[in-house]
Amino acid sequence: MPTPNNLAALLTAAFIVTTAAPFAGAETHHVVGGDRGWDVDSNIASWSAGRIFRVGDKIWFAYSVAHGNVVELERKEEFKACDVSRFIREYRDGIDIVALNGEGIRYFASSRAERCRKGLKLQVHVEAQQQKAGTTGVGSRNDMSEGDGESAAVPPSPSTSSTPFAISYLTLSLLLAGLAFTYWIS
Incomplete structure (x- = not known):
């Protein structure tokens, strides 16, 4: 039979995990450029079209440092002109x-101006978190388009779904319940 201290620790851990788990899936991770990553050939403008980024999301840049780094620019003018000389990060x-x-709005570009001019840049419009917890949506960002065809606002990826999360949460809850039961009867 478990000691009161061990049982209290187990119940506290189970409580924390089960109450925090629904909020853990609220953020979306966006791999910029999809399978091709941050590369001129990945057509970043096409990848970003229609995506919605929300506060709490994360964007991942995967690239070859041999082709330059990623810089964050402060102003739209620098972004449009691919003036990467005055980056903020x-x-x-x-x-x-x-x-995020x-x-x-945040602006990202290749640290090499010639690659930026070939389309290796990303404008991210970060929106407020959704009011309804556990839901993600993908909406049209045509209202964000500025007619230059270069890049659109981004985010929440349609690849995230609340169904796998719900299954994982249920599995975790059942596992913890089974573990607690086994611990209690031993």
Whole structure:
């Protein structure tokens, strides 16, 4: 039979996991460029069209550092002109994760202006989190298009679904219940 301290620790852990789990799936991870990653041949503008990014999401840049880094630009003018000389942040690891922590528009481009001019740039319009927890949606971002055909706002990826999350949550809950029961009877 478990000691009171062990049982309290187990029940506390189970409570934390089961109450926090529904919120863990609220963010969406977007791999920029899809399977091709951050590359001139991946057509970033096409990839980003129709995506909706929300506060709390993360965008992943996967690229070859031999072809340059990813820079974040402050102004739309710099983004449109591919003026990468005055970036506000540089990502240089080859796999970089950028947290979208606030609403607004963010601009990313290749650190090499010639690659930026070939389309290796991304404008991200970060929207407020959805009111309904556990849901993700993909809406049209035509209202964000500025007619330049270069890039559209981004995000929540249609590849995320609440169904696999619900199944994982149920599995985790059953596993914890079974573990607690086994621990209790031993």
